[in-house]
Amino acid sequence: MNAQGRRNLLQAAPFIGPFLLLYVGLLIYPLLDGLTLSFHRADPFGGRAFAGLENYARLASDPVFGQALGNTFKYAVVVVPVLTAITLALALALNKPGRTASVFRGLFFSSAVLSVTIITLIWRFVLTPDAGLLAEVWEAAGREPVPFLSHPDLALLAVAVATIWWSIGLPMMLFLAGLQQIPEDIFEAAALDRANRWTTFRRITLPSLRRTAVLVVMLQTAAQLQLFGQAQLLTAGGPGGASRPVVLFIYETAFTRWELGYASALAQVLFVLILAVTLLQFRAGTSRREP
Amino acid sequence: MVTLASLELIEVRKAYGAATVLDGVSLSMQAGEFLAFLGPSGSGKSTLLRVIAGLETVDGGEVRLGGRRIDQLPPGDRGVAMVFQHYALYPHMSVRDNMAFGLRNAGVAKGEIGRRVLDAARVLEIEPELDRKPAQLSGGQRQRVAIGRAIVKQPQLFLLDEPLSNLDAALRMRTRVQLAELRNRVDAAFIMVTHDQAEAMTLADRVAVIHDRRIQQVGPPMEIYARPANVWVARFVGSPAMNVAPVELLDGESDSASVRLGDGSQVDTRVPRAGLAGAGPLQIGLRAESVRVTGAGAGTTDARVELVERLGDRTLVYARLSDGQALTGEDRGASRVQAGDIVGLRIEGAAAHLFAPDGSGRHPVESTTA
């Protein structure tokens, strides 16, 4: 490096140095250390013994992990399309000027600012059979309350419903932003071409939202594959692990059974899976061309 | 009295990677002189201005101001002030703070800052605007603030980057007058970058025509117009562009060169013959005003009219000679010529220029009788 380069680096150091230090120390180092950790047997007091691929071999045949992985994907496969469809519909309905639409937009976004603990508190007392809102409504209709949170077939669904309720704000806003970017004159041109509303929607609006839709699906997939708080707080993964997602399994492995090496291996596998799935979605979403 | 050269450029070179943008530019300015850098976009004129300001480093050569070498100094220490094309006013500062910012950075005393800002504001008639933000000002007012910000620094050299390009026609005229007044009031030199030759011609003492990484010619406006250094300058300066056509040098006894156009017609110029014979192919340069439109057969040659441009006080006639050579001539305002007509063109040989094979210009000897 020449003198000029050194001088420039010195000049830039006070500006980018502080962030880089924290970034490397608190993100990059833990990321690499996590990878190392996954090849070790480790306890919370810093003891580590090299274990090679033992942790990975173990997770490959761990039925609990298998169940958690299955739950996670089952859950994401339900939540992501439903959430995308609902938010797209809301955005299409609310892409209007005026006060009414604005109030609706504000309302549908509002749940997104609440923390996961508040969401789960609210939904627990909507869904529990002994004091929940739904149970009261059911009973008023003369029917037996349904134990959503403790039924093996319904627990994961309950988590999904609460999550969808919590998460509609952001994708809706992204779709609205996408709609705003479609130039008005295309619609005018389409009207002059005697396109009816359905044709306009199918041939102009939807194709224009393609990029946004890919973004929404990618973001939501990555987020939902990392499901944690809602499941931990609403169902604690139960009953019998029926609603335990991978991240909750990682949490339990690390912080209740203190098997840090194994938990790290689980985290690495999930990281790679998320990366792979979102990259696949990105390629599928951007390479396919309209005929 | 010895006049100290205010700005001196000595063999200034500048390259971005492999692309040379300034190739050995040398220039010397008088104290208090107003110089215009005139050239098309991409000619390097703005780069040259930025090199002088210190916004670009030089790769070779020297820049001196008032005898002091400044090319290694930071921009703020060079004793120059710049008025930017888009004004570059600090949007979050009041007009007062915009003007005072540079003085504060230089550690000028508070009272002195206030006095200079007020003086400049008075002169530029923006005193009532001092506490407003740039966004609250009109385009013309912003322009004046930008000038004020330069004035308060009391620089040895003002650098103006296309100062009139963002103003509408009426405001441009007024600002032109203002710049001329400013120039009379302050004891400093000015450099203005422009692509508008009318601006350059009206404001500047001398014009430096810049093209293709170097200065093509430096001189007073009329000299650039009357004695262009080469074909490029000849065609760039003046509107419509000078006619340039290949000619053949005729043998003769006279000191002045006579030439023959492609269609066979002869033009007797007042350009000295010396050094032209045997040098290679020549070109003639004719301004439209020295190609007068007459009746067919009445002029030097005949031509077919292709396009007529009526400007009111005069009429430009775009015509083609029998050999296909295009020639633009001039007629009076009330001309009746129409496209398709055959007209005569009377070429005033006394005003013709010749260009040597290397493109350099040869000009008519000044008429002693005029």
Next chain:
Amino acid sequence: MKGLADRHRLSPLALAGLSVAALVMVAPLLWTVALSLKSNAELMRDSGTAFFAPYTLENYRAILQGSQVFGWLLNSLIVSLGTTLGVLALCSLAGYGFARLEFPGRRALFVFVLLGLAVPEQAVILPRHQLFADFGLHNSYPGLILPGLAAPFGVFFMAQYFRGIPRELDEAALLDGASRWTLFWKVLLPLTWPAQATLGVFTFLASWNDYWWPLISATRSDRFTLTVGLASSQMNYAQTSGLGYLMAQAVFAALPILIVYALFQKQIVGAMAGAAAAR
């Protein structure tokens, strides 16, 4: 042109659908508020009484009269404000550096920072937990604040904003004799105010609602943030058995952020959408 005008109005059908959806959005919230306004004793008998009067403020009184919720609120406030200020400072500096300074390796470093956007929390949280244990940072404010400062989004966001400021301003300031620092501090930084507001709101909200890191880092109840504190009451709810009290806590915890949302709706929506779209 009936079709065109129509596109600007809500059709009755759409309005009906939206109203149903809005009811689904609001009903759980209203239920929560209703539960919080009932006495615990009455709810013990039958939570269905929440549909009807009498309502009481006794649960809120109980919170005001002494509850850890205030401590948690304070912790959340300190952690969120600390994180927000830290992020704004670090990201403004780094964003300016990446946008405006020339130095060797700048592009590569920027890409290196952007790669961090793809790293999910669960991939770093275990080693980070160990790291903080080694430095004795758990159950402390720095321990709760620091991880939030290492997020690359803000750097990207601020760099983009700085790039949008015309370079002529930098040049004018250089000709005005401004130093690098003066240029940054007095000329450019004041112009980034809208970006600071957006990034600030986004960071504050993310920090305020963060759950997993404070869950494992703050294990002493006096160090809980509001999210973790509420989680703990939620899990111990069977023991305290004050359903109305619990719901009052939820409302109490939700109120500050809902008020902030009502005040800064535009910035919050813009910030979250911008952050998502940037990825």
